[in-house]
């Protein structure tokens with residue numbers, strides 16, 4: 323059997339570990355995952371898995387039913403969006419849609435790691451540079467890590483998040499598109515036992531007993547709440563538009579009560595107190611700014627590629643960041659199937675780029691930002707006034723997509739590129 327081609331995956335979170343699951347089926351490839359942190363871990367409480375995310379995982383050969391069961395994921399019956407304050411309080415703001423599955427982030431990652439060979443997972447390995455063409459210009463890549471160690475691979479896939487090193491190496495150190503941009507929203511989070519949520523919030527606006535996601539819209543502010551951990555816990559995300567003088571360039575700022583109270587001015591006092599108490603005491607104690615990737619000219623350079631947040635981070639309004647990463651993985655793993663030589667990798671990435679770059683991931687970034695503007699009341703709180711825009715229809719279109727179409731298109735593009743390259747090399 324020929325020596326397997328070596329794939330180095332940078333970043334051991336959702337993108338990296340999902341891709342590795344797809345590569346498990348390819349005996350002609352071996353992979354190593356390099357993670358800068360001291361362990362494979364996820365920050366944050368819950369993550370929504372919409373139908374397109376699950377479709378992508380199935381394409382990768384994962385047993386999704388087992389994954390959801392083992393990750394103690396909840397199926398939320400529906401996602402309801404209501405007005406939280408003012409004259410339209412309690413009215414449905416947008417059409418109710420089916421709810422996504424909700425999983426704990428750490429549990430999801432544990433399920434993604436479960437079947438990966440442990441000797442291929444490397445912690446404390448922060449990529450700092452890649453020497454191309456080592457030891458000569460047609461040879462493999464030499465990866466350099468901050469502890470001074472190196473690793474040789476035939477290709478690198480950057481799964482290293484929205485402040486990606488691999489992105490810098492692909493686009494060039496000085497490229498303005500390396501840095502993510504402020505998406506225009508801050509958010510803060512809390513997590514508490516469901517019994518306490520009912521006690522604290524009442525059941526007027528958010529009924530934490532219901533097996534659903536509830537989105538509540540205000541003037542410049544928004545709340546998303548729902549069950550996780552088989553309904554034992556309730557998470558709360560509060561999001562807002564920045565007040566005057568806000569520093570959108572900071573990754574996060576310290577959380578304070580006044581900021582939250584200002585955001586929910588005009589809402590029911592008891593409810594706001596419950597929300598503020600919860601976020602102040604049970605969350606990470608910080609306000610995060612929401613980021614999105616600047617448009618990039620491409621997702622690859624030669625035999626180095628980027629996927630997930632490294633390529634196209636989005637604000638969180640559609641719950642689609644990880645879903646887009648999973649779709650990327652399904653497409654990439656689908657093309658990797660037919661790779662035979664080191665030189666095929668750049669054709670793989672060309673095909674991947676043709677199918678994904680500037681397509682669904684960028685459309686999601688745009689739609690998510692637009693959705694955020696609507697859901698923070700920037701177009702008013704009158705449901706009738708927002709009924710005519712097609713945000714919800716677009717959202718359903720994004721969720722109902724089956725990545726199989728992209729997988730086939732990418733495989734066809736790869737075969738065409740490879741045949742063309744062979745024809746040229748013979749002539």
Ligand SMILES: Cc1cc2nc3c(=O)[nH]c(=O)nc-3n(C[C@H](O)[C@H](O)[C@H](O)COP(=O)(O)OP(=O)(O)OC[C@H]3O[C@@H](n4cnc5c(N)ncnc54)[C@H](O)[C@@H]3O)c2cc1C
Nearest residue numbers: 333335336337358370448449482483630631641643644645
């Ligand atoms: C509040 C919030 C809510 C969200 N909700 C949802 C949701 O409901 N549904 C959904 O689909 N998406 C959601 N998202 C988006 C989703 O979390 C991201 O899209 C997803 O986690 C991206 O995964 P990733 O693996 O590409 O990047 P990351 O999760 O950022 O992982 C990158 C990994 O690379 C490592 N790394 C970084 N640099 C290096 C280096 N130089 N060398 C080695 N390792 C490195 C990091 O330590 C990290 O482990 C949400 C995001 C946020 C912030």
